[in-house]
Amino acid sequence: MIRFEQVSVTYGDAATPAVQGVDLTVPEGELCLLVGPSGVGKSTVLNAVCGLVPHFTGGTLHGRVTVDGRDTRTHKPRELADVVGTVGQDPLAHFVTDTVEDELAYGMESLGLAPDVMRRRVEETLDLLGLAELRDRAPATLSGGQMQRVAIGSVLTTHPQVLVLDEPTSALDPAAAEEVLSVLQRLVHDLGTTVLLAEHRLERVIQYADQVILLPAPGAPPVMGAPADVMAVSPVHPPVVALGKLAGWSPLPLSVRDARRKAAPLRARLETVTPPRPVDAAADPGAAPVAEVTGLGVRRGRIEALHRVELSVRRGETVALMGRNGAGKSTLLGTLVGMHQPSSGAVRVGGVVPHRTGPRELLRQVGLVPQEPRDLLYADTVAAECAAADRDAAAPAGSCRALVARLLPGVPDSVHPRDLSEGQRLALALAVVLTARPPLLLLDEPTRGLDYAAKARLVEVLRGLAAEGHAIVLATHDVELAAELAHRVVILADGEVVADGPTDEVVVSSPSFAPQVAKVLAPLPWLTVPQVAGALEGAV
Secondary structure, eight states, rough: OOOEEEEEEEEOOOOSSSSEEEEEETTTTTTEEEOSSTTSSSSHHHHHHHHHHHHTTEEEEEEEETTTTTTTSSSHHHTTTTTTEOOOSGGGGOSSSSSSHHHHHHHHHTTTOOOOHHHHHHHHHHHTTTTTGGTTOOOOGSSSHHHHHHHHHHHHTOOSSSSEEEETTTTTTHHHHHHHHHHHHHHHHHHEEEEEEOOOOOHGGGGGEEEEEEEETTTTEEEOOOOOHHHOOSOOHHHHOOOOOOOOSOOOOOOOOHHHOOHHHHHHTTTTOOOOOOOOOOOOOSOOOSEEEEEEEEETTTEEEEEEEEEETTTTOOOEEOOSSTTTTHHHHHHHTTSSSOOOEEEEEEEEEEEOHHHHHHHHHEEEEEEGGGGGOOOSSSSHHHHHHHHHOOTTTTTHHHHHHHHSSOOOOTTTTGGGGGHHHHHHHHHHHHHOOSSSSEETTTTTTHHHHHHHHHHHHHHHHHTOOEEEEEEEEEEEHHHHHHHEEEETTTTEEEEEEEEHHHHHTTTTOOOOHHHHHTTTTOOOOHHHEEEEEEEE
């Protein structure tokens, strides 16, 4: 169905190709997973399938890409629209209508489908993706995860033969991600749809893949094969695979179920060992809170986004906000930086009331990295962005650039932020905010687009900040990040706090928010592979 013949793509005046030596075939009716570290060219490969490369994103394409026999060099994206459906990393950039229902119908209108067919498919898709209650909402008013589901739905309604998805579950809560992946699996198994997707959260998708394509390094030729075979050599792999390597299991497990079948001897070895807390609590219980929220209510239009929320964050403490899409996590972070005025209750950050405090004073108290990192980036090069961050924060020259190098090594100074991958842009935005070293740091989905190595570097940086006394609040669907980093987990549901406690107590008791290691080793309270590795080393 998809054929790459000695494909390479070079952008502008780049010294080396973004991808090269791609020679492979994706058969009809298979779910093929594209993996690799951030910046190796996964989005370029996906864009070559739908014709965005070279027709819209620029660059020089060598070789040949065909989809259902159509050459993407001679067929522009609109001429492939009946065959290929594409969902990019930024769904908001693709919305063109005023309501969710209209957005689902738009692609079918462009293809000239009959009104009764369009109506039926819209209703089917609303039910498939749990969007029925949002049908009359404007896409721009939705949460990031809800936008992602609408973007996927707008492509599904056209019933394409090939689906190309870039990070389709990155903004989704665990339950919503399972729903989307089950839909994709149904399309593959029941309708013979060919699905090619790139995803960093391999723990969610690897078990569903028929084949895996690994891009090991920038410009390196891909490796394609069965998921277990590729994971054995891949530099990026999910926690369940890392646990399998640690325990010496063969073949390597790809799912929690596979791992649990092998885990009885490992559980027996760990029964007498007490796991350490995920992070040493550096907070001083007697110190005044860096941020305090009491009885908080926030209305956004007709919607009560938050209701009687109580939250206190102390110096040196890392708190993970979790909950399904639309639960109010981003609204709570926005209220802490003065973006939303409370309808009831009170918010104080560092002794000031955020919505009544000027930006310059507030920046000394709190910094926010939003879901869309481009909102913070306005310069023409990475170097200029870093220099501006140093000036704004009154930090020594080179401070921001050093943080970028720690989070994501190898990013050139001269590249435009727009030309970075989603993960690279996020790392740059994080560095910009971290340069000011605010007492309270807020992160909204900070691992979206980051591979496991980049996420590990981020965890190291945030742990260092917490050890220095900075308070960190992160809204995330990444259960592995919460297990690795957070002292506390706060779960929101429909704008209310439904759980607030130590990470190991809250996530282990929740099937939706438990990390893979906790599920494999349950009922033992282990959360991460490094915890298990430390215990096994100590037992030797």
